[in-house]
Amino acid sequence: MMQTPNKPNEPIENNLSWERNILEKLLLEVYREQRRNRIWRRIKQLFLLIIVVLLIGLMLTDTDKTNTTEAHTAVINLTGVINSDENQADLIQEGLKAAYKNKQVKGIIIRANSPGGSPVVSNIAYEEIRRLKAEHPHIPLYVVAEDMCASGCYYIASAADKIYADPASLMGSIGVIGSSFDLTGLMDKLGVKRRVKIAGNNKDMGDPFVPETPEQTQIWQGMLSSIHQQFIDAVKQGRGNRLHFADYPDVFSGRAYTGTEAKTVGLIDDFGNVYSVSRQVIGAPKLVDYTPETSLSKRISRRIGSEMQQSLQNMVQQSGW
Numbered sequence: 001m002m003q004t005p006n007k008p009n010e011p012i013e014n015n016l017s018w019e020r021n022i023l024e025k026l027l028l029e030v031y032r033e034q035r036r037n038r039i040w041r042r043i044k045q046l047f048l049l050i051i052v053v054l055l056i057g058l059m060l061t062d063t064d065k066t067n068t069t070e071a072h073t074a075v076i077n078l079t080g081v082i083n084s085d086e087n088q089a090d091l092i093q094e095g096l097k098a099a100y101k102n103k104q105v106k107g108i109i110i111r112a113n114s115p116g117g118s119p120v121v122s123n124i125a126y127e128e129i130r131r132l133k134a135e136h137p138h139i140p141l142y143v144v145a146e147d148m149c150a151s152g153c154y155y156i157a158s159a160a161d162k163i164y165a166d167p168a169s170l171m172g173s174i175g176v177i178g179s180s181f182d183l184t185g186l187m188d189k190l191g192v193k194r195r196v197k198i199a200g201n202n203k204d205m206g207d208p209f210v211p212e213t214p215e216q217t218q219i220w221q222g223m224l225s226s227i228h229q230q231f232i233d234a235v236k237q238g239r240g241n242r243l244h245f246a247d248y249p250d251v252f253s254g255r256a257y258t259g260t261e262a263k264t265v266g267l268i269d270d271f272g273n274v275y276s277v278s279r280q281v282i283g284a285p286k287l288v289d290y291t292p293e294t295s296l297s298k299r300i301s302r303r304i305g306s307e308m309q310q311s312l313q314n315m316v317q318q319s320g321w
Contacts, residue, residue: 072286073278074099074108078143082117082125082152089124092156094292096129100136107282108141108290109274110160116151116173119227126234129159140282144274145169150256154267155231158238162281164272171262174235175254176228178220181208228252242266 076095082088092110099105110129116122133141143149143157145165150173157163165171187194187209194209202219204210232252236243243266245251251265262268272281279285 068102068104068288070286071104071106071284072288073274073282073284074102074105074290075274075287076108076110077289077291078110078112078114078153078156080114082114082121082156084118084121087121088114088156089121089128091292092125093128093132095290096132096141098292099290100132100139105139105288106284107278108139109277109282109287110141110143110157111146111274112143112149112153112157113146114150114153115148116153116155119152119155119176119231122152122155123230123234125156126159126238129156130238133159133161142277142281144272144277145171145259145268146273151175155234158235160238162269163267164270164277164281165259165262165268166273167259167271169259169262170256171259171267172251172265173254173256174228174231174252176224176231177254178224180206182212183208184211239266242269 074095076092076099078088078092080086080088096108099108129141140161143160143163145153145157145163146169148170149157149163149165150170154172154174196204196207196210198204202216205212205216205219235252236245243251244264245266248265251267257265257267259268259271263270274287275285278287
C-alpha cells in the first residue's frame with residue numbers, strides 16, 4: 001500500500017501553530033494578571049474609602065454640647081499623665097468655655113484620674129480655671145477624683161471651688177521630683193572614656209556619663225525647690241484655710257494620702273463621685289461630657305496607629321487619589 005508523501009510546507013504550518021498557541025497562552029496569562037491587579041487595586045481603594053467614611057462619621061457624630069436644652073452638669077475629663085503632648089490645659093480651657101456658654105449648665109465637674117506630670121501644664125490649667133471661674137462666679141466648679149489625683153493633678157484640682165474623692169482615692173503628693181542615672185562607674189569598669197566639649201561650666205548638667213559637681217547638685221536642688229514652692233503657694237491659695245498644714249506639716253513633703261486621710265488634712269472637702277455630686281450637690285443629675293476632642297490627626301493616630309496611617313497615605317499616593 002503506497003504512502004502519501006508529506007507536503008513540503010506541513011512542518012512549517014505545525015511550527016506556526018505551536019508558536020501561535022504559546023503566544024495565545026502568554027497573552028491570556030498577561031490579561032489575567034492585569035485583571036487580578038485591577039481587582040486588588042479596587043479592593044484597596046474600597047478599603048481606603050471605608051476608612052475615610054468611618055473617620056468622617058466619627059467627626060460628624062460629635063454633637064454640639066452647647067445646644068443641650070435640658071438642665072445638666074457639665075463633665076470634663078482630666079486623665080493620664082499631664083504633659084505637653086496631651087496638653088490637658090488646652091482641653092480643660094476649651095471644655096470650660098463650652099460649658100460656661102451653655103445656660104443650661106448648673107455646675108461643672110472636672111473628673112480627675114491622673115498621677116500628675118508637667119508642672120508647667122499644671123500651672124497653666126490652674127490659672128485658666130481660676131480666671132474662668134472669676135468670670136462666671138454663679139456656676140460652681142468641682143473636682144471629683146477617682147483612683148488618683150496626685151502631684152500635678154492635685155495642683156490643678158486645688159483651683160476648684162471644692163474637691164471630692166472616694167475614701168480609697170490617692171490624693172496630694174505635693175512635691176517635685178527630678179531623676180537621672182550616674183553611669184560613670186560603669187564606664188570605668190568597661191574602660192570607656194567619654195569625650196565631651198562644652199562652653200559653659202554647667203552645660204553638661206544631667207549627662208549620666210559625666211560626674212555631677214557639688215555646684216550642679218545645688219543648682220538642681222534650687223530649681224526643684226523653686227518649683228515646689230510654686231506648687232505649695234498655689235495649693236495654699238486655692239484651698240485657703242481649709243488646708244490644715246499647720247497641724248500636718250508633712251502635707252507638703254510629697255507624700256500621698258488616701259481619701260479618708262485627705263479629708264482630715266483638708267486636701268478634699270468631702271466624699272463623693274460624679275453621680276452623687278451632680279445629684280446631691282449641684283442638683284442636676286443629667287451628665288453631659290464637655291471634654292473636647294483632640295485634632296483629627298491625633299484622633300486618627302490614636303485609633304488606627306501611626307504606622308497604619310502611613311500605610312494609608314502610601315495607598316492614596318499609589319492609587320492616584
